[in-house]
Amino acid sequence: MSDFKSEINEIEGIYQIKIDVPFAVKYVCLYLFELEGKKILIDSGLNMGNWKKKLFSAFEQMNISIKDIDYCIISHIHTDHIGLVKILKKKNPELKILMHDITHELLRWQTDNNNLKELEIQARETADQLIKYGMSEEKGNKIIQFFTFWPRFLQYQKPDIEMHDGDTIFDKLKIIWTPGHSFGHICIFYKKKRYLFSGDHILSRITPHIGNFVVPKHLAEEYKDYDFKNILMHYLVSLDKIDNLKPKIIFPGHQEIIYNPHERILEIKEHHKNRLKEISSLIKDNPMTAYRISQIHFGEDLDEMNSYMALSEVLGHLFYLEAEGKVKITERKGKLLYYC
Ligand SMILES: [Zn+2]
Numbered sequence: 001m002s003d004f005k006s007e008i009n010e011i012e013g014i015y016q017i018k019i020d021v022p023f024a025v026k027y028v029c030l031y032l033f034e035l036e037g038k039k040i041l042i043d044s045g046l047n048m049g050n051w052k053k054k055l056f057s058a059f060e061q062m063n064i065s066i067k068d069i070d071y072c073i074i075s076h077i078h079t080d081h082i083g084l085v086k087i088l089k090k091k092n093p094e095l096k097i098l099m100h101d102i103t104h105e106l107l108r109w110q111t112d113n114n115n116l117k118e119l120e121i122q123a124r125e126t127a128d129q130l131i132k133y134g135m136s137e138e139k140g141n142k143i144i145q146f147f148t149f150w151p152r153f154l155q156y157q158k159p160d161i162e163m164h165d166g167d168t169i170f171d172k173l174k175i176i177w178t179p180g181h182s183f184g185h186i187c188i189f190y191k192k193k194r195y196l197f198s199g200d201h202i203l204s205r206i207t208p209h210i211g212n213f214v215v216p217k218h219l220a221e222e223y224k225d226y227d228f229k230n231i232l233m234h235y236l237v238s239l240d241k242i243d244n245l246k247p248k249i250i251f252p253g254h255q256e257i258i259y260n261p262h263e264r265i266l267e268i269k270e271h272h273k274n275r276l277k278e279i280s281s282l283i284k285d286n287p288m289t290a291y292r293i294s295q296i297h298f299g300e301d302l303d304e305m306n307s308y309m310a311l312s313e314v315l316g317h318l319f320y321l322e323a324e325g326k327v328k329i330t331e332r333k334g335k336l337l338y339y340c
Contacts, residue, residue: 047083075199102184123147134289180235
């Protein structure tokens with residue numbers, strides 16, 4: 001097929017399987033390598049269109065079968081990383097699936113039809129919040145569909161091993177919980193070689209989206225010490241966690257392999273610092289809604305999904321400033337206005 005775009009690269013014993021996706025990130029990268037005689041796959045790819053076919057023909061090109069793979073470690077719940085997990089397990093029941101317990105719980109909750117009502121209620125509450133932050137009612141209402149739409153691409157698969165921060169595999173791979181882009185996001189650190197599989201936590205060209213997520217009440221209660229509002233703070237802490245490991249090479253879920261991890265982490269931190277500064281000077285004695293700020297930064301002609309992404313990105317920064325006591329809020333005609 002003419003639209004077949006996939007690539008297999010070998011980088012110091014790590015096989016990168018790079019397959020195109022119909023999103024702005026263009027490619028999703030899975031990684032396959034051997035450790036202690038076992039084959040380990042990082043992430044399971046996207047369950048959409050002919051992606052499955054592309055993944056299996058990549059395995060074929062590498063002369064391996066799904067039955068040869070022993071472990072699959074999932075970085076986070078997004079559909080381009082966890083999508084095919086159930087299919088992989090079905091084709092190889094011996095394959096051990098590993099994911100963080102938060103990712104497991106979110107997956108279980110989002111894919112259980114009995115929770116559809118709760119998911120809708122949560123989505124409605126989130127949409128009402130977004131309208132308060134300045135989004136139009138029309139756009140806000142469409143966001144509800146967006147929240148209830150994506151879980152349809154997920155299929156439940158119970159992990160064989162639930163992972164937690166600091167867990168190790170064969171004493172060689174360390175699991176690092178890195179919330180920010182997604183609540184249950186993990187990075188996988190190959191200690192001896194100082195390789196890091198970063199999922200979407202650290203990418204080479206874009207700063208990962210920092211968003212507020214829809215979390216079921218029981219999970220929020222379980223993690224009651226976790227600040228569900230100040231996500232940017234969690235993300236920055238997660239970046240430092242990685243920086244402290246001093247990785248030599250980062251293998252991300254999209255875009256290019258990163259050979260200067262420390263510099264890239266500094267760049268991402270710098271980006272957020274600048275954004276915080278820009279927002280502060282924009283709203284200096286000039287109250288405006290978070291939505292207006294997002295339009296100024298990201299443009300006015302965005303579709304619902306991108307408007308939501310832009311707004312939640314700005315909210316990430318505003319909540320960070322709010323936690324530091326650097327912004328004030330006032331209410332006008334039912335909308336919240338930020339200023340400093
Ligand atoms: Zn991704």
